[in-house]
Structures are given as structure tokens and as C-alpha cells.
Amino acid sequence: MIGGGGREHAIVHTCARQGHTVLCTPGNPGIAALARILDSFQDAESLAELAVRESADVVVVGPEAYLAAGVVDACTALGIPAFGPTRAASRLEGDKGWSKAFMLRHGIPTAQHATFTELEGALAHLDSQSMPTVIKDAALRAGKGVTIAQSQAEAEAALRDIFSAPDACAVIEDFMTGQEVSVLALTDGEHFALTPPSQDHKTIYAGDTGPMTGGMGVICPFPLSATDLEVIKTRIIAPTLAGMRAEGLLFQGVLYAGLMLTPDGPKVVEFNARFGDPEAEAVLPLLQSDLAQHCLDAANGKLDPQTVQFSDEASAVIILAAPGYPGDPVRGVPLGLPDVGDGEIIFHAGTRMEDGELQSNGGRVLAVTAVAPTLNTALARAYALADQVDFAGAQMRRDIGGRIGAQAVEE
Structure with missing residues (x-):
């Protein structure tokens, strides 16, 4: 396992509970x-x-930066199966x-x-955009290179920030309305299996x-809905994998569609091009099935x-x-973790x-997870566990699941 964040802890945890011996670099205290x-x-x-x-x-391979650096290519060259797409x-x-x-x-x-x-061209294009509009840094920014600009001034500031870096590229796109959902596909480049759909909450407050x-x-x-799921399979995931194959870019690993x-x-x-974090x-x-075997099978086509199989x-x-x-996150804050019960994990x-x-050593420090028969119960247990963590000044959103009317109450 390459990586050291919450996503990698979740992958290691899954493989370890399924009986595999796991090695990891660089890892973290939870993974250790x-x-x-x-x-x-x-x-x-x-x-x-x-x-x-x-x-x-x-x-x-967990983080996107390692994929972009060509770790999969290097492993393949030495005859080691690697789960993830090539650099290209x-x-x-x-x-x-x-x-x-x-x-x-590819439509x-x-x-x-x-x-x-x-x-200059990006600023000129703003004149034709209605607000809000979405400004994206085209490069990897660890999920933080996106601004939903409510005004032209905010959009201009986001563009100037992006172009303060050399060789920058920006995407300006229309603001879409609706519910966001993440659908992940485990794939060997042609065949794929979807994970259950999930919903992340991207903003801090x-x-x-x-x-x-x-x-x-x-x-x-x-x-x-079944209709939306079929559209996602047939008009998004399958054509994307087919398009990548057609362009000589076989995509193996996890195709994450943010929708x-x-x-x-x-x-x-x-x-x-990898498991989402914190979706993983x-x-x-x-x-319920064997993640390590799926990774090996996908890497081997x-x-x-x-x-x-999922529960x-x-x-x-x-x-x-x-x-x-x-x-700029505060590092070195002492952390006290509570005991966990069945179906509870602190990544x-x-x-x-x-x-x-x-101690804390990053921006997102802990991912407190609970599994239960219903979503409301899972939320209640996750919040109850999170409230027991000793972490001075921690930031936590209290409305996770609120977009669909889910509530953190015991059923």
C-alpha cells in the first residue's frame, strides 16, 4: 500500500480484516x-x-500524486501488478x-x-458567464482547487490565484444545480463493478x-434512482472506459465519477483516478468480498x-x-481517541x-466511521463517537446527510 492518509488506512483496514498481510509506505499511526x-x-x-x-x-496506489508520478508504470516495468492507472x-x-x-x-x-x-483570455470569458460560476485549477490541488464564485470579483480573484503559478491552466464552467453523488468503479479497463453511491460534503462549514x-x-x-444509476453506467462509466481504450489509455484501478x-x-x-477520500x-x-483479490484481478485485466459484493x-x-x-492547519494538537464498538472505526x-x-499532523486529521442497518443510525453512532474524541479546536460539520433529510438520531 502506497500512501499515508485516511483513504489508505481504509484500504489497509479492509485488506487486513480479510486476512492479508499488508505492507505500507509511508503509512501513519493508525495504519501501523x-x-x-x-x-x-x-x-x-x-x-x-x-x-x-x-x-x-x-x-x-492511494494518492493521485503517486499515480501522476508513474508508480504504476514503474511497477509494471518490473513485473509487479499494480492497482491504478498509468501516468498517461x-x-x-x-x-x-x-x-x-x-x-x-466521447459525448x-x-x-x-x-x-x-x-x-487575460480567462478574465475576458467571465463577461459571458452568469453567476455563480465555477473556477477550477486544471492541475492537482488535493480537492481544493475549485471555487464556486458568487460574483465576478470572486471569480477574478480565483483566476488570478491560479495564474500566479507558472504554466497554469484554468477551467471555467457553468454552475450545475442538483444533488452531488460519488460513484466509484473498480475496473480492469473494460469490465467494472460499482461501489454503492455515496455523497461527500466538500465545504468546511x-x-x-x-x-x-x-x-x-x-x-x-x-x-x-434506478434510472439515474442506469444512465451513470451506460452513458458515463462505460463510455469513459471505452474512450480511454480507444485513445490507447487503458484505465485500470478505480474510476471515481463525481456527479x-x-x-x-x-x-x-x-x-x-483513485478511491475518493473520504469516500473510501x-x-x-x-x-464483503476480497479487496486485495479484486485489485490483483483488475491489475491483471x-x-x-x-x-x-457489498453489504x-x-x-x-x-x-x-x-x-x-x-x-494553514495547526499541527501538533494532542489527540485522545475513545474505544470503538462493533461497526465503528476511527481512520x-x-x-x-x-x-x-x-498528535494532529495535517488538515483533515481523523475520519470517524460507523456502519449500521440504517443511515440515520450510522450517523448517530458516528457523531456520538466523534464527540468522544479529545481534540482541542477540532472542526466538524454537524449537518452531514442533511441534504437528503437524513438525521443523526437513533432509530
Whole structure:
């Protein structure tokens, strides 16, 4: 397992509870309780060589930055199966301008948009946009490169921020209305199995206000209609995989479709090339079949979707974020974790051990997860557990699930 956040803790937890021996780099204190932590390397070749030395059966790549760095390519070159897209195929996430053009080429429904490599042209285009409008940094920004601008001044400020970096590229797109939903597909490039649909809550404050974050909480499953699910399968996931194959970019791993359920049907907000974070912390506790085997099968082009099985229970994830997040998070805050019951898990997202003390070490610090027969019960248990965490100044949204009328009450 390559990575050290909440998503990687969820993957390690799933593989470990299914009886596998897991090695991880760089890991975190939560992962260290379940897996053997290996030396930390950043470059793709060293990570692939590490997998060879450890005789790994399969390498699972968590964060998008490692995919963009070509870890899968390096592992494949050394004969190690790796679960994730190649550097070229991960461009579907890593370059939003290219991704939008790909969707147009293959008729995949998404918002009207325009892509710019110069500030002047982007600013001029704003004159034709109605507000709110969406401004996106085309490069990887860990889920925080998006601004929903309510005014022209806010849109201009977002563009100037993006173009303050060299070789910048920005996407300006129409604001879509409706419920957001995340659908993840495990795929070998042709065959795919969908996880239960989930819903993340991206902004820092309740009521979907404040700056964008990497995600502040998830409910799963989201109540998706059979009609919308069929559209997602046949007009979004399948054509995307077919389009990637047609362009010589076989996509293996997890295709994450961030979607908006608009009045005109589901449309793509953006694609990611890996498990979502914190969606993984909600979806994977519901997986009943063998994740490591699915990863190996997908990497070898042999995924059987019928073998991928999820329970019919529900899960809820509450993120505890550090003071200052999503700006400059305060690190080194002592953390006290409560005991957990059946169906409860506290995933470490940004933690460290310092002189024997567990401390915060990132923006999103803990992902508190509960699984229960109903969503309301899962929410109630997740919030009750989150409230027992000793974390001074922690930020937590109190309205996770509220968009669909779910409530954190015991049933």
C-alpha cells in the first residue's frame, strides 16, 4: 500500500480484516497497528524496487500524486501488478482541461465549459458567464482547487490565484444545480463493478458554505434512482472506459465519477483516478468480498464484476479537521481517541506519534466511521463517537446527510 492518509488506512483496514498481510509506505499511526511500515520513498522507481524486494503480490496506489508520478508504470516495468492507472491514463484526473476535452470527444455529459492557459483570455470569458460560476485549477490541488464564485470579483480573484503559478491552466464552467453523488468503479479497463453511491460534503462549514476542502463527511449509500444509476453506467462509466481504450489509455484501478444529478440527468463534475477520500472510508467498510483479490484481478485485466459484493447496510463518516483548515492547519494538537464498538472505526488521516503522544499532523486529521442497518443510525453512532474524541479546536460539520433529510438520531 502506497500512501499515508485516511483513504489508505481504509484500504489497509479492509485488506487486513480479510486476512492479508499488508505492507505500507509511508503509512501513519493508525495504519501501523495493522500493517508493517516500510521505508518511505517518493520516486516511482524506488517504490517499484521496494515492492520487488518485499515480494509484493500486488501494489495498491492511494494518492493521485503517486499515480501522476508513474508508480504504476514503474511497477509494471518490473513485473509487479499494480492497482491504478498509468501516468498517461491518470491524466483523466491530473489535467482537468484535458479531461473536459475528453468528455466532449466521447459525448459524456458534463457542464458547459472553457479552458484557458492565459489569464487575460480567462478574465475576458467571465463577461459571458452568469453567476455563480465555477473556477477550477486544471492541475492537482488535493480537492481544493475549485471555487464556486458568487460574483465576478470572486471569480477574478480565483483566476488570478491560479495564474500566479507558472504554466497554469484554468477551467471555467457553468454552475450545475442538483444533488452531488460519488460513484466509484473498480475496473480492469473494460469490465467494472460499482461501489454503492455515496455523497461527500466538500465545504468546511455547515449549509455547504465556506471554502472547499478535501471532504468533511460522507453518507453511503446515497438514494440513487434506478434510472439515474442506469444512465451513470451506460452513458458515463462505460463510455469513459471505452474512450480511454480507444485513445490507447487503458484505465485500470478505480474510476471515481463525481456527479451532479441535474434536472437533465446525471452529469460529470470531475473524474478522479483513485478511491475518493473520504469516500473510501465510507464505502470500504461495506465491502464483503476480497479487496486485495479484486485489485490483483483488475491489475491483471481479469476482474469479474460478479465477485465484488457489498453489504446492504449504511455507513457515515464524520471528518475531524484541524484548526485553521483548509488554510494553514495547526499541527501538533494532542489527540485522545475513545474505544470503538462493533461497526465503528476511527481512520487516521493526518496524525503522527511524537514522544509517544498521538498528535494532529495535517488538515483533515481523523475520519470517524460507523456502519449500521440504517443511515440515520450510522450517523448517530458516528457523531456520538466523534464527540468522544479529545481534540482541542477540532472542526466538524454537524449537518452531514442533511441534504437528503437524513438525521443523526437513533432509530
